[in-house]
Amino acid sequence: MNLASLKVPLFLLAAILLVLAPIDLTGIGLPWPGLKRYGTFILSLWLVTSIAAMGVNLIVGYAGQETLAQAAFLGIGAYTTALMTKVGVPFAVAFAASGILAFAVGWVLGFPALRVQKHYLAFVTLAFSVFVWLVIRNEEWLTGGVSGIQDVPRPSVFGLSMKSAANFYWFTLAITGALTAAMWWLLRSPWGRAFTALRENAVRAESLGIDVRGYKLLAFAIGSAYGGLAGSLYAPLVEFIDPAPFALGPSLLYLLMVVVGGAGSFVGPFIGAIVAVLMPLWLETGVSQIANPMLKHLFSYLLVYAFLVMVMMAFCPSGIAGLVERLITPKRRPHSDDKGPTLGTARASASQTGTKP
Amino acid sequence: MSRVLEVRDVAKSFGGVHAVRGVSFEVNEGEILGLIGPNGSGKSTLFNCILGQLTPSRGDVLVDGRSVAGLRPSELNRLGVSRTFQLLQVFPQLTVRENLILAGQEHVGSRLTRLFGARDSGLSGAADRMIDFFRLGHLAGEKAGGLSYGQQKLLDCAMAFMAGPRLVLLDEPAGGVNLTMLGNLKERLQAINKETGATFIVIEHNMEFVMSLCTRILVLAEGQIIAEGPPDVVRKDPKVIEAYLGH
Numbered sequence: 251m252n253l254a255s256l257k258v259p260l261f262l263l264a265a266i267l268l269v270l271a272p273i274d275l276t277g278i279g280l281p282w283p284g285l286k287r288y289g290t291f292i293l294s295l296w297l298v299t300s301i302a303a304m305g306v307n308l309i310v311g312y313a314g315q316e317t318l319a320q321a322a323f324l325g326i327g328a329y330t331t332a333l334m335t336k337v338g339v340p341f342a343v344a345f346a347a348s349g350i351l352a353f354a355v356g357w358v359l360g361f362p363a364l365r366v367q368k369h370y371l372a373f374v375t376l377a378f379s380v381f382v383w384l385v386i387r388n389e390e391w392l393t394g395g396v397s398g399i400q401d402v403p404r405p406s407v408f409g410l411s412m413k414s415a416a417n418f419y420w421f422t423l424a425i426t427g428a429l430t431a432a433m434w435w436l437l438r439s440p441w442g443r444a445f446t447a448l449r450e451n452a453v454r455a456e457s458l459g460i461d462v463r464g465y466k467l468l469a470f471a472i473g474s475a476y477g478g479l480a481g482s483l484y485a486p487l488v489e490f491i492d493p494a495p496f497a498l499g500p501s502l503l504y505l506l507m508v509v510v511g512g513a514g515s516f517v518g519p520f521i522g523a524i525v526a527v528l529m530p531l532w533l534e535t536g537v538s539q540i541a542n543p544m545l546k547h548l549f550s551y552l553l554v555y556a557f558l559v560m561v562m563m564a565f566c567p568s569g570i571a572g573l574v575e576r577l578i579t580p581k582r583r584p585h586s587d588d589k590g591p592t593l594g595t596a597r598a599s600a601s602q603t604g605t606k607p
Numbered sequence: 608m609s610r611v612l613e614v615r616d617v618a619k620s621f622g623g624v625h626a627v628r629g630v631s632f633e634v635n636e637g638e639i640l641g642l643i644g645p646n647g648s649g650k651s652t653l654f655n656c657i658l659g660q661l662t663p664s665r666g667d668v669l670v671d672g673r674s675v676a677g678l679r680p681s682e683l684n685r686l687g688v689s690r691t692f693q694l695l696q697v698f699p700q701l702t703v704r705e706n707l708i709l710a711g712q713e714h715v716g717s718r719l720t721r722l723f724g725a726r727d728s729g730l731s732g733a734a735d736r737m738i739d740f741f742r743l744g745h746l747a748g749e750k751a752g753g754l755s756y757g758q759q760k761l762l763d764c765a766m767a768f769m770a771g772p773r774l775v776l777l778d779e780p781a782g783g784v785n786l787t788m789l790g791n792l793k794e795r796l797q798a799i800n801k802e803t804g805a806t807f808i809v810i811e812h813n814m815e816f817v818m819s820l821c822t823r824i825l826v827l828a829e830g831q832i833i834a835e836g837p838p839d840v841v842r843k844d845p846k847v848i849e850a851y852l853g854h
Binding site: 443463 | 660
């Protein structure tokens, strides 16, 4: 089966299903009553999470850097949008400001990446994440501290209110679609190739004229901007923000999403966000239906979730996207090994040519 | 014939170890210079000093009369200096064609045009010509990681030539390549030197390969030049024989 030929039809099918998800189709004879308010909210949350995970995937999966700070960028975007829209600034302006601010801060955070790598870089971003969380929690005059900011308004688009769950979902879906298309363009451009080169062999990339420093900073800045834009959508989605979703734990979860979904795979973040956002809910619902209290306790959904993630990582380190690709793509025959002349091949060659080995 | 590279009294020490001790030489346009010497003689350190990957403790390196001290390898590459590495350095997840386009893309347009311009930076044609030149035509769409060692070595060399460099430093191009592929590689290098007039410096342990490819040989031992001249002269030099075989 050729995976490449299936990509476009699968993408279109997914897009149609997502658009139709909140609509009751029983009226036209289809067995789909449409998602209710909570289901629509969860799907919107999955979209917002996917945007942030796309940013992490750019930094980690494509450019080969490390980040444990994506939740902090969500926080920057969420608080920027909440503060601006609460004083009457249009959502579009707040959305752009959130992205630009996260881009600028991400650019600055990229500078340590020019000096340190791997887990040292992860620790730098971890420290930044804690710093942002402390600012959000302690600067009450600006952020409301642990009480957070309530009644974050939902926007109106061309006079149409996004107050209802379904309208806001379609609004989020449209923005996710635009940001996905932008990421697709970026990764298919020469920039995307340079990011891949950075991940695979930065020394060789530099020797080919690729400005490794510049591209590292760009990867951090763009990836962080996606975090900021996701935060900008998150604030009106939940309509109340506090410091908890922007702490270190959620940052680790964003990294987990990318790794489980498939780092460096375009659909990886979307799959990872399903695992992180939807799977715990499904498991929680499933476990709640177990009648036996002992079994119910044993199958705490978080235990099941943790076990599944560990199994996945042990047997499928390239993530779910990598596993699917491996199963679908036919195995290639390896090339003949011509790794240099051995004494045997040199002698055989010499005996054929009549020369001394 | 213009002077492409001047190395002036370059020295490099690592703590108390003097890897290169005041080496000076010049390379003229179109020349193929061989840089040989026993293991630990300072060849790779000298290479890395020329290429900006190490900062010399002393001395200067000039490309086309301009000092390149302190320039990063990417800046040096944009001045027309390219290299290959001792160990294979292709990008395994990219196809052969993509590897070659990547090798040339930073030399075309600005960063902004690279984002909004053509995906191949208009280099597909040039990449295909390079693929044909290095006889990799049947592998153009294959991922580089799936190629055999010798084919990857050819691709590695082809990438070094993609941006049309004036000076190419080849670090052990024959290492690990089988006899058939080796003949192909030498022939291709000679052809590209003849066609483009590009200047080569070649580090190599395969004496037969380096003596038949190069027009001049420079021999390093213990961080210093001990002999220099045409291959036939260097081959018979007692100091060279002593450096390789000992007393």
